[in-house]
Amino acid sequence: MKPRTKFIDKLFVYMKGGAGGNGLPKLNGIGGKGGDVWITAKENQTLRKLKLQNPSQRFTAGVGEHSRKFRIQGEPGEDRVIHVPPGVQVSAADGTVIGDCNVAGDRVLGARGGDGGGPHTGYIGRPGTARQLYLTLKLIADVGLVGFPNAGKSTLLRAVSRARPKVASYPFTTMSPEIGIIHYSDMRQISVADLPGLIEGASRNIGLGHSFLRHVERTQLLLFVVDVNGFQLSPDRVKRSAFETIAILNREIELYKPELLEKPAMLVVNKMDSPAAAETWPELKRRLAEGLDASAAQLPADLRPRRPVQFDHVVPISARCDPESVERVKAKVRACLDIHAAPPPDLEEVHRRMRTGGVVALHNRTVDMEHDRGHRRRQPRKLPQLA
Ligand SMILES: Nc1nc2c(ncn2[C@@H]2O[C@H](COP(=O)(O)OP(=O)(O)OP(=O)(O)O)[C@@H](O)[C@H]2O)c(=O)[nH]1
Ligand SMILES: [Mg+2]
Known part of the structure; x- marks a missing residue:
């Protein structure tokens, strides 16, 4: 057939x-x-x-x-x-x-x-x-949106691209990934995958579990999207604060494949327009400032990530009501990818020529990083310099 x-x-x-x-x-x-x-x-x-x-x-x-x-x-x-x-x-x-x-x-x-x-x-x-x-x-995209259900991932994708994923006020609206492209004024394009929401136990294949996590593997940047007010699947379930949702996302990714946490990551805190944000945002900010390691130490052992994710940027936004904040996300995403981007294809050509005796010199060039505190994972990118 x-x-x-x-x-x-x-x-x-x-x-x-x-x-x-x-x-x-x-x-x-x-x-x-x-x-x-x-x-x-x-x-x-x-x-x-x-x-x-x-x-x-x-x-x-x-x-x-x-x-x-x-x-x-x-x-x-x-x-x-x-x-x-x-x-x-x-x-x-x-x-x-x-x-x-x-x-x-x-x-x-x-x-x-x-x-x-x-x-x-x-x-x-x-x-x-x-x-x-x-x-x-597994899907390939530059950026993968990682978040609990209902955090506003699809709303964000709609705001940054022409993609039209379904948005609704119930969890698990997105059942399969959808890709949108961010277009920049200088023609640069970055693809973003809107992924199904992730919940506790995803690494054990609970919720949409693996169908979600496998896609994260082939993205270059993990864009965590959290609702500043946290998440509650249903009234009879535990309510998770925004900080706890970050820790749980971190933990689930770690349980699935710890090396995914080596990827550059960025945090978007969404729904800043909601009235409760006046209380929840300062609290989240304080915990993030303390560092994920320190703050997570207060969490129950099963939620505590062993290997805390390092965010290059934290951007508070309102995907639904504040287009300017969405522009900031676009700019930061680009900045992140430009620093960490995989070597361009011509670099491979250079390496090939090196192996085959072609005369090409490679110089280490340290990339300027505004935010390289505590980034043990990062190696300066090697750029080709044709002699
Ligand atoms: N107040 C407020 N609500 C928002 C914002 N962004 C999204 N929402 C609402 O939050 C709900 C969930 O939005 P979605 O974009 O579908 O969330 P999602 O993360 O894609 O959810 P799943 O597909 O279920 O994982 C919808 O009712 C949106 O209108 C925001 O910035 N502010
Ligand atoms: Mg969605």
């Missing part, structure tokens, strides 16, 4: 390793091992292509050969290699992450082939493992 939409970001597949071949008891022969199914990232591949080429979405590897009189050790079964686009995450049917194919060449074992039969198995080859797996494409 042809997929209805052009773009597919998730495939449910069945994978089975090849069975091992039988051994030959008379000659103590061992059967060949069954082939494995591998999932490998490859440039220019898409999940749509994969689906069109394999409509059944079943992938099996070759069986191992039986041991024979003239071939005591059976031939192993052929491995099956499945190509996926870079950025695919492989997870089990229950959502457990098995591995990532982030760049071309990365590979994940989808299903293992069975061992060949020998003395230890009564000469009977073992069956290959069979699994149902999700292949999910």
Whole structure:
């Protein structure tokens, strides 16, 4: 069946390793091992292509050969290699992450082939493992909006771009990510992904859990958006202050993949127009000034991040009522990305030429950073300087 939409970001597949071949008891022969199914990232591949080429979405590897009189050790079964686009995450049917194919060449074992039969198995080859797996494409954007439900992420995306994600006063309005582009007057464009809200337990796949977190991986800047008044999922649940929501977001990201916290991060405190902000904002500001480490020490242990996120900027805004504050966010986002941006593609060319003996000198140039207090993670960016 042809997929209805052009773009597919998730495939449910069945994978089975090849069975091992039988051994030959008379000659103590061992059967060949069954082939494995591998999932490998490859440039220019898409999940749509994969689906069109394999409509059944079943992938099996070759069986191992039986041991024979003239071939005591059976031939192993052929491995099956499945190509996926870079950025695919492989997870089990229950959502457990098995591995990532982030760049071309990365590979994940989808299903293992069975061992060949020998003395230890009564000469009977073992069956290959069979699994149902999700292949999910992680989104790429420069900036990812990270926040509790209802914080105003979609409202902010609407304010900075032409994207029109749905905005509503209930949590989990955004169910799947949407991308908007910020256009700057000098033609620079920055893509922003509006992501579903994250709640306590997201790293255990509660709420929209992993479907949210996987997308954060491929963004360069984490833009935390919090409601200055905090968050309460329902009247019977605990009310979280704005500060607690920041700590919980931090903790959930850390539990999912601590290295995500190495990414530059910025905090937007939204809904400054609400009357209660007169009380809640000074309180939040005081706690942020004390430092996330110090303030978080007062939180219950399960909410306390071990590795506090470092915000490059903290911007109080009203996404709904104050366009000027939104402009400030735009400017700060750009400033952050310009400092931390991944090396431009031509830098790779420079490195390639260096390796191949081309005459190119590289100089360290320290990038001017207005806010580099306590940023242990940051290395000065190396810029090419053509001699
Ligand atoms: N007072 C006030 N309300 C706001 C502001 N920004 C957003 N809201 C309201 O907050 C509610 C949630 O806004 P959304 O933009 O849908 O929030 P979200 O973070 O995308 O929520 P999810 O998609 O559920 O995660 C809506 O009723 C918005 O109108 C603001 O600056 N001030
Ligand atoms: Mg939303």
